[in-house]
Amino acid sequence: MANPTAAMLVIGDExxxxxxRDANMHFLAGALTKHGINLREVRIVSDDRSSIVSAVKSLSQSYDHLFTSGGIGPTHDDITADCIAEAFGQSIDIREDAYALLAAHYERTNKEFNAARQRMARIPEHATLIDNPVSVAPGFTVQNTHVMAGVPSVFQAMVEAVLPQLSAGAPLHSKSLRIERGEGDIAGPLGKFAARFPELSIGSYPFQENGLYGANIVLRGENSDMLSEGFAELERLFADS
Amino acid sequence: MANPTAAMLVIGDExxxxxxRDANMHFLAGALTKHGINLREVRIVSDDRSSIVSAVKSLSQSYDHLFTSGGIGPTHDDITADCIAEAFGQSIDIREDAYALLAAHYERTNKEFNAARQRMARIPEHATLIDNPVSVAPGFTVQNTHVMAGVPSVFQAMVEAVLPQLSAGAPLHSKSLRIERGEGDIAGPLGKFAARFPELSIGSYPFQENGLYGANIVLRGENSDMLSEGFAELERLFADS
Known part of the structure; x- marks a missing residue:
């Protein structure tokens, strides 16, 4: 059975x-790979209503899961929750469960629970809340779409709250070999090798360091025996490099 | 007149x-901002033919420019050039101008100009070549789409070759103010401020450092007088922070 697929949508102008520079994408990519979920596409759009709505519709329909980051805070440019509601045809308003969490937090910390902060309790009607152990204001899940904050510490905590609830795929194993020869020398034998191991995904990532050309060849696969066999073969193939 | 818009497509599994972690996106975003071109969307897709073709079609139609990175090397997973040809309905084959550049380079460096390296001369029929001062194998432009290598040093050199040929927009100026108060305290006055300066783009980027909550407020605009006026007002507004 093929592993579940996922996309990520990063919302914001930063x-x-x-x-x-991105931090959340890198974190999510690593966490999904470990969980056996195959991250297939990432999009980054600005805080623009129609861009967000159309990306959410397209990505949530094309992949098993969609993870979003950003745009769920209290400021005027935080429009993600409303866009998600629109994309899924749900109504949105301040919801009692989220309101109660926030009200208790601001009472405890002796801060004003003002109109801006109350906006963070705006949650689509049929969403499930995602716990935020860092700063309380929750994320939420609507169908296959998990909506999380953009602040890296909060984003990471939310990913860790969501992932255990999702069916894991077979974890993807990988091994990489550094070859200090130009890709042009490697490409011929590597292409033949790839044709012999169709179950493995084989990537060539060229580098150039101080005038030295080379490539890291990365093998990935769900079957660790097959991966070991392929890797041993790859090492033999480029033993002179 | 509004500034030209652009999208970026990153191709590859890395x-x-x-x-x-991404490096090219960050470089391109900075270079375009300086050149007055408005980067509006980024997509990252894997080395999969139909994903690449459909992203190229969609992004090249939606924005004034599309910049791609990755997938133009000599190995089996480098399929970008063929995908671009398909997206624009052009034929593709080894082209004499690119072949001549590469042949001279490999003769000079005394390396075999083998079949894999010859693949790098596969260029869509109506494309214009983009100079590669780092490792010779050219990028290319088809209509509004600029196709560049994924190795950061080569990508950067190609961006620097392409940008001077594109109409510049008004450079976007920006100023940012660090406010050490939670976004929930800032959001109300900031929303009113944003409504008074509709010509400025105003972003709030929250941070959390060692238990301290705050936000960087970034004003952006083409008119530097307006920006200075807005910034002075913003400083007065949050003078107590």
Missing amino acids: ILSGRT | ILSGRT
């Missing part, structure tokens, strides 16, 4: 403007 | 598997 990465698109070059202001920050 | 980022999706969690193996590496």
Whole structure:
């Protein structure tokens, strides 16, 4: 049986403007690979209603799971929850369960539970809440779509809350071999090798370091015996490199 | 006149598997912002023919420019050039101009110009070549789509070759203010501020550092006087923070 597939949607202008480098994508990719879920596509869009709604519709229909990050805070540019509700044709309003969590938190920390903070209790009607052990304001799941915060510490905690609830696939094993020869020398034998091991995914990642050309060849597969066999063969093939 | 828009398509399994963190996206985002081109969307897809073709069609039609990275090397998983040809309905074969560049390079460096390396001369029929001062194998432009290598040093050199040929927009200026208060306290006044300065794009990027909650407020705009006026107002608004 093939492993479940997933996509990620990153919402916000930070990465698109070059202001920050992504952290959440890298974390999610690693966590999904460990859990046996195959991350197949990532999209990054800005805080624009129609862009978000159409990406959510397209990705939630094309893959088994969709994970989103960003846009669920209290400020004017946080429009993700409303966009998710629109994409799934659900109504959205302040929901009692989320409101109660937040009200208790702000009472405990002696901060004003003002209108902006109350916006974080806006949750689509049929969503399930995702626990936020870092800063309380919850994420949520609608059908196959898991909506999480953009702040890395919160995003990571939410991923760890969601993943154990999802069916795991066969974990994907991988082994990599560094070859200090240009890809042009490697490509011929590697292509023949790939044709002999169709069950393995075989990637060639070229590098250039101080004028030295080479490539890391990465083998991936669900069957660890097959992977070991393939890797031994790969080592023999490039023993002179 | 609004600035030109752009999208980026990253092709390959490296980022999706969690193996590496992106570098090219961050470089391109910064370079486009400086050039006054508005990066609006990024997609990352794996080395899968139908995924690449449909992303190229969709993004090249939706934005003024599309920049791609990855998948133009000599190995079996490098299928970008063929996918671009398919997306634009052009034929593709080894092209004389690219072949001549590569043949001269391998003769000079005394390396075999084998079948794998000759694949790098496969260029869609109506494409214009993009210079590669690092490792010779060219990128290419088809209509509004600029196809570049994934190795960061080569990608950057190709971006620097392409950008001067594209109409520049008004450079986007930005200023940011760090506020050490939770977004929930900032959100109300910030929303009113945003409504008063509709010409500015105003983002709130929350952070959490050692238990301290805060946000970086980033103002962006084409008109630098307007930006300065808005920023002074923003500083007054949060002078107590």
